[in-house]
Amino acid sequence: MFAFKTAVEAVSIIKSGDRVFIQGGAATPTPLIEAMVLRHKELKDIEVCHMHTEGPAPYISPEYIGSFNTNAFFVGSNVRPYINHDHVQYIPIFLSEVPLLFRRGVMPIDVAMVQVSPPDVHGFCSLGVSIDVTKAATDVAKKIIAVVNPNMPRSHGDGSIHYSKFDSMVYFEGPIFQSEPPIMEEYELAIGKHIAEIVEDRATLQLGIGAIPNAVAQFLINHKDLGIHTEMFSDGILPLIEKGVITNKYKIKYPGKTVGSFAIGTKKLYDFIHDNPAVAMLDAEYVNDSTIIRRNPKVTAINSAIEIDLTGQVCADSIGTHIYGGVGGQMDFIRGASLSEGGKPIIAIGSVTSKGISKIVPILKPGAGVVTSRAHVHYVVTEYGVADLYGKNIAQRVKELIKISHPDHREQLEKEGYSLYGRSW
Numbered sequence: 001m002f003a004f005k006t007a008v009e010a011v012s013i014i015k016s017g018d019r020v021f022i023q024g025g026a027a028t029p030t031p032l033i034e035a036m037v038l039r040h041k042e043l044k045d046i047e048v049c050h051m052h053t054e055g056p057a058p059y060i061s062p063e064y065i066g067s068f069n070t071n072a073f074f075v076g077s078n079v080r081p082y083i084n085h086d087h088v089q090y091i092p093i094f095l096s097e098v099p100l101l102f103r104r105g106v107m108p109i110d111v112a113m114v115q116v117s118p119p120d121v122h123g124f125c126s127l128g129v130s131i132d133v134t135k136a137a138t139d140v141a142k143k144i145i146a147v148v149n150p151n152m153p154r155s156h157g158d159g160s161i162h163y164s165k166f167d168s169m170v171y172f173e174g175p176i177f178q179s180e181p182p183i184m185e186e187y188e189l190a191i192g193k194h195i196a197e198i199v200e201d202r203a204t205l206q207l208g209i210g211a212i213p214n215a216v217a218q219f220l221i222n223h224k225d226l227g228i229h230t231e232m233f234s235d236g237i238l239p240l241i242e243k244g245v246i247t248n249k250y251k252i253k254y255p256g257k258t259v260g261s262f263a264i265g266t267k268k269l270y271d272f273i274h275d276n277p278a279v280a281m282l283d284a285e286y287v288n289d290s291t292i293i294r295r296n297p298k299v300t301a302i303n304s305a306i307e308i309d310l311t312g313q314v315c316a317d318s319i320g321t322h323i324y325g326g327v328g329g330q331m332d333f334i335r336g337a338s339l340s341e342g343g344k345p346i347i348a349i350g351s352v353t354s355k356g357i358s359k360i361v362p363i364l365k366p367g368a369g370v371v372t373s374r375a376h377v378h379y380v381v382t383e384y385g386v387a388d389l390y391g392k393n394i395a396q397r398v399k400e401l402i403k404i405s406h407p408d409h410r411e412q413l414e415k416e417g418y419s420l421y422g423r424s425w
Contacts, residue, residue: 051098108140195346231287297341308377310360319368358409362420
């Protein structure tokens with residue numbers, strides 16, 4: 001019934017000048033990437049585009065300049081070393097709008113490379129743990145190459161795709177990418193505790209991956225009837241679901257269901273998602289739409305930052321001019337939460353870097369990207385407390401942010417901050 005090919009045979013449909021979309025996250029189709037790169041001598045001017053991918057990204061190697069050029073919508077650690085080189089570039093864009101690039105024809109897709117579950121009895125596969133922008137890419141792609149992997153969870157929601165849409169299929173049986181929960185440091189636990197204290201019962205949460213979201217979840221164990229509507233989630237939510245803290249009972253959009261766009265975690269998480277009607281994995285155009293987000297009650301959006309200045313400008317995608325991550329869904333959820341009835345948009349940030357440099361600064365580094373503007377920011381949380389900037393003037397913000405900065409830097413921040421912005425009355 002299904003005619004499988006080798007990876008090398010499957011990618012033979014890629015031709016010079018094509019724009020090739022690669023599914024990302026834990027669903028990154030590594031066998032197809034490797035096979036495509038093997039053809040580098042015969043391919044020219046391939047444009048590779050994707051969100052962050054896991055595993056090696058050999059197409060970015062300088063030795064393949066002329067064969068592959070990369071446009072990333074979000075920069076992961078595998079692409080970061082070569083970002084801003086001529087052949088590896090970053091496209092600043094809200095996650096909610098990436099699908100529109102494809103659907104509106106701004107960036108037509110010639111070939112989409114994906115990893116899916118095996119077909120069911122009706123011939124439908126699942127995009128599994130990475131629906132995000134992949135759904136849109138497969139909707140419009142002229143050709144689709146699929147890795148069929150029995151270890152890919154079959155998720156409910158928008159990820160169904162019939163095998164007849166695939167131009168080539170490759171069978172591969174191996175574990176999909178897993179990420180173990182990070183060990184939480186004391187300052188991350190302190191941040192998690194502060195955030196949990198301002199989360200209300202029946203709130204709808206946006207939580208991501210990493211130590212701080214996990215720390216927040218750890219301190220929510222006595223909350224009641226929380227909901228999840230988030231672009232991505234990881235293992236941190238599982239104990240809260242198991243203990244009945246997360247019920248999704250009071251959400252307006254998809255009540256009773258945990259809503260996400262992609263997931264990265266352990267096998268336990270993927271087993272939880274597999275064939276679970278209580279989990280809806282949906283298109284990022286929907287999940288990250290601020291008009292959808294705002295309709296849920298008490299949306300509490302928790303996002304991170306690289307640095308923040310004393311007026312509240314949040315840099316979250318670069319270190320100076322060097323792109324480190326991306327805009328992602330931060331503004332989608334910050335805005336959605338701020339417009340939600342009882343919503344709380346939160347920026348969580350450690351007070352200092354691993355080298356002791358303050359992350360709260362008088363002014364951002366030259367070239368730093370302002371992902372969340374000073375007009376959008378509400379709460380900023382460090383291990384030293386919570387600063388509520390909503391409705392505060394510039395001088396008041398300076399005072400609030402200095403209070404939650406690291407004690408070693410407060411005196412200098414006061415000198416520079418008050419000199420630049422004045423004192424609060």
